[in-house]
Every structure is written in structure tokens, then in C-alpha cells.
Amino acid sequence: MRRVSLQQLNWEQYQADFNALAAIGQNAEGGMDRLGYGEADQAAHKLLADMAVEAGFEVKWDGAGNLWITRRGEEDGNPDFPPILLGSHMDTVPNGGKYDGLLGVMTAFHAMRLLDRVPQRRTVTLIVFRCEESSRFNCATIGSKLLAEQLTGEMLKRYVDKDGISAYDAIRELGGSPDNLYLERQYIKDSFGFIEMHIEQGPVLNDRRTDIGIVSHIAAPHRFRITVEGAAAHSGACPMDARQDALTGAAEIILAVERLGRQYAEKRIVATVGKCDVVNGAMNIVPGKVELYVDIRGIDREVISEVVTKLHQEMSAIASSRNLRIDPAILSQETPVKLDDDMAEFLVEQCLKNMLTFLHMTSGAGHDTMYMAKLTRSALFFVPCEKGISHNKEEAVADDAVQNGLRLMFSTLVRICTLDPQEEREKAEMDRMLLEEAYQ
Ligand SMILES: [Zn+2]
Numbered sequence: 001m002r003r004v005s006l007q008q009l010n011w012e013q014y015q016a017d018f019n020a021l022a023a024i025g026q027n028a029e030g031g032m033d034r035l036g037y038g039e040a041d042q043a044a045h046k047l048l049a050d051m052a053v054e055a056g057f058e059v060k061w062d063g064a065g066n067l068w069i070t071r072r073g074e075e076d077g078n079p080d081f082p083p084i085l086l087g088s089h090m091d092t093v094p095n096g097g098k099y100d101g102l103l104g105v106m107t108a109f110h111a112m113r114l115l116d117r118v119p120q121r122r123t124v125t126l127i128v129f130r131c132e133e134s135s136r137f138n139c140a141t142i143g144s145k146l147l148a149e150q151l152t153g154e155m156l157k158r159y160v161d162k163d164g165i166s167a168y169d170a171i172r173e174l175g176g177s178p179d180n181l182y183l184e185r186q187y188i189k190d191s192f193g194f195i196e197m198h199i200e201q202g203p204v205l206n207d208r209r210t211d212i213g214i215v216s217h218i219a220a221p222h223r224f225r226i227t228v229e230g231a232a233a234h235s236g237a238c239p240m241d242a243r244q245d246a247l248t249g250a251a252e253i254i255l256a257v258e259r260l261g262r263q264y265a266e267k268r269i270v271a272t273v274g275k276c277d278v279v280n281g282a283m284n285i286v287p288g289k290v291e292l293y294v295d296i297r298g299i300d301r302e303v304i305s306e307v308v309t310k311l312h313q314e315m316s317a318i319a320s321s322r323n324l325r326i327d328p329a330i331l332s333q334e335t336p337v338k339l340d341d342d343m344a345e346f347l348v349e350q351c352l353k354n355m356l357t358f359l360h361m362t363s364g365a366g367h368d369t370m371y372m373a374k375l376t377r378s379a380l381f382f383v384p385c386e387k388g389i390s391h392n393k394e395e396a397v398a399d400d401a402v403q404n405g406l407r408l409m410f411s412t413l414v415r416i417c418t419l420d421p422q423e424e425r426e427k428a429e430m431d432r433m434l435l436e437e438a439y440q
Pocket of ligand 1 (some may be wrong): 100101
């Protein structure tokens with residue numbers, strides 16, 4: 001196969017579709033306000049569904065409100081040709097960027113449209129996941145978590161937005177039924193595999209001028225709320241040597257978190273204190289109580305727990321030297337996800353064919369792929385975003401990068417859709433025999 005040309009990509013149609021969707025929920029400053037399950041999110045889902053019907057695809061919404069777009073292949077229903085799944089999301093953070101989520105959805109959708117030009121044996125299904133961002137309900141990746149049984153309808157009642165609407169009610173309002181996903185779950189489990197494209201949301205590809213990032217692991221966050229308690233006192237009357245200042249103790253913890261993150265950077269740890277509240281803080285009070293929110297991420301469970309243990313040791317030293325009480329409470333403890341090597345291999349092969357530069361990398365941010373990986377062989381790849389800026393209206397992706405992503409998605413899809421299972425089995429058998437001979 002030769003490199004896919006720009007003409008083949010039908011670039012004008014792609015841009016028109018992307019811009020039509022990106023206009024929905026765009027605010028006056030050009031930022032995106034398309035919160036999960038909200039009005040604009042729903043309008044975007046409807047427009048994409050219309051586009052899909054027009055393209056001749058089948059469309060349905062599942063019990064979680066995820067949109068399913070299917071293009072049937074010649075061997076649809078033949079267990080030797082299970083369907084290949086693609087997916088990403090269309091909701092955004094408040095005042096977010098145009099490309100986070102939508103770019104992956106559009107790329108998958110257009111790769112499916114371009115299949116007009118090639119024989120398609122396998123069925124392709126695009127899943128547009130709902131509420132990937134945690135901004136509205138303080139709960140991320142709701143659509144994919146429900147599919148993977150990592151959430152139930154009952155649990156969704158506890159996640160409430162600022163207007164008091166629960167995630168459960170938001171889904172019911174749209175006609176969904178979050179516990180009724182059995183058939184969809186089975187469809188994913190029986191599939192050939194899943195592929196997501198996303199913008200990197202970090203600076204690595206941009207800095208290294210690399211076209212594609214092929215993700216091997218998705219890091220999982222460990223999150224804590226740390227309560228530091230001392231004694232509130234009069235800032236004028238309380239002498240320095242009599243103080244139990246909770247904020248200066250918290251400051252030491254913040255620096256310890258940063259130090260540990262730097263110490264373990266080579267082992268892919270990042271550690272952040274992103275929020276610090278001084279309870280009843282005022283300029284004339286020695287702080288008596290502080291709450292810190294800590295987010296520690298890595299790709300190896302053992303390394304994460306080593307860092308957490310060290311943080312605990314540092315905190316008890318700080319507590320005794322400053323006469324404070326320090327209480328960490330776990331908010332979440334997720335497991336890092338290793339993605340599928342064989343699926344990644346398809347991406348590598350097609351990068352080489354299309355002369356795209358690539359590197360293997362890990363993802364610090366969470367994605368819907370984490371939950372698809374619980375159900376089927378899954379792959380995730382990134383395209384660079386300018387300066388690594390994301391979750392911000394300044395988010396930008398160069399046309400070249402968009403085209404590279406589409407090129408890779410399309411040619412990978414063509415490869416997988418035309419795979420002959422019999423040939424693949426024979427090839428695997430041949431590889432096995434050659435390997436055996438080599439070791440005899
Ligand atoms: Zn995203």
C-alpha cells in the first residue's frame with residue numbers, strides 16, 4: 001500500500017464536518033462549553049447521528065446515552081470477522097478546546113466514510129462515549145465506565161452537578177437506562193479490538209516533532225485529601241515558638257510531594273498538589289486547619305505505592321516536628337492500564353507504510369480506552385497539539401497533525417477490515433514453526 005494522499009482523505013469534507021460540530025456549544029471567546037449530557041452535548045450527538053445516517057450508517061444510542069454508529073461489512077455476523085470498534089468523546093470541560101475528544105470522533109467517523117473506496121469485509125462501529133470529562137459530575141468517563149461495569153446506575157445517583165441534578169437523572173432525562181447495557185457489553189467483548197485517537201494534551205510529541213504517539217500504558221491517579229490540623233491562634237499575640245501552624249506544615253507536605261515526583265520522574269511518576277484550602281483562613285489568624293488535595297500518577301502500581309509510602313513517612317516526620325495532626329484520606333486509587341501489544345503493532349505497521357514518525361509513550365491523562373481495555377484488545381494513539389496546551393480555549397492542532405491522524409486511522413482500518421483470518425492463522429502457524437526450528 002502507498003501512503004494515503006490528501007485527496008483520498010477528502011479533506012474539505014472533513015473540515016466542514018469538524019467545523020459544524022465544533023460550532024455547537026462554542027462561547028463568545030471561542031471556548032467550548034459542551035458539558036456531558038448537557039444541551040450542547042446532546043445537540044452535537046444529534047448532528048453527528050444525522051451525518052451518519054446521511055452517510056448510510058446505522059445509528060443507535062445505548063442505555064448510557066453513548067452514540068453507536070455502525071458501518072456493516074460484507075462478512076457481518078461471521079464470527080471469523082468480528083467487528084472492529086473505534087471511539088472517543090464529544091463533551092468538553094467548561095471553556096475548553098475544540099479538539100479534545102471531537103478530533104478523535106471525527107477522525108474515526110471519516111475513516112469509516114473513506115471505506116467507500118475499499119472492499120470492507122469486517123463491520124466497523126464507532127462509539128461516542130458520554131461524559132468523559134469530570135467537570136460536570138466530578139466523575140470522569142461515565143459512558144465507558146458503565147459499559148465496563150465500573151459504575152452502576154445506583155452509584156450514579158451520588159454524583160450531582162452544581163444544580164443538584166444527578167448523573168443518573170441526567171441519563172434518564174435523555175431516555176437512557178444506565179444498567180441496561182448487557183448486549184453492548186457483549187458486542188465489545190466479542191469484537192476484534194478497539195482503537196481511540198486523541199490529542200496528546202501534553203508537550204512530548206510537539207517538542208520532539210514526532211507525528212504519532214502510540215500509547216503502551218495509561219497512568220492511573222491515586223488521590224488523597226490530606227487534613228493538617230494544628231491550633232488556630234492570634235497572629236499578633238501568639239509567639240513564634242508556641243505556634244502549631246497548619247499551613248506551614250502543609251507547605252512542607254507540598255514540597256515533599258514535588259520532591260518525590262522529581263525523584264521518581266524516571267519511573268514515570270508525576271505528583272501534584274492542585275488544591276489547598278485554609279479552613280477559616282484570615283490574615284490575622286495563625287492557620288489552624290488546612291486541607292490539601294494530592295494527585296499521584298504512574299504506570300506501575302508498585303512504584304506508586306513506594307511513592308505513597310515515602311510520602312507517609314515524610315508526613316509523620318513533619319507532624320512530629322511541628323506538633324500537628326496529619327490525616328490522609330484516600331479519594332481514589334485506580335490501577336494503571338497496560339494496552340494491547342498486537343493492536344499497537346497494527347499502528348506501528350501503518351505508521352511505517354505512511355512514513356509517519358512515531359514513538360511509544362505512556363499517557364498521564366485518563367481516556368475511555370482504559371475501560372474498553374477491560375472488555376477487548378485496545379489501542380490508543382496521540383497526535384501532537386500545539387505547545388501541549390489542552391483543557392483551554394487556546395488548544396490548537398495543526399492541519400498536518402490532523403491529516404496524519406486521519407491517514408493512520410484510515411489505513412489501519414483498511415488493514416484490519418481486509419485481514420483474512422485464514423491467512424492470519426497460517427502466518428501465525430508459520431511464525432511458530434520458524435521459531436521452533438530456530439531453537440532446535
Ligand atoms: Zn478527551
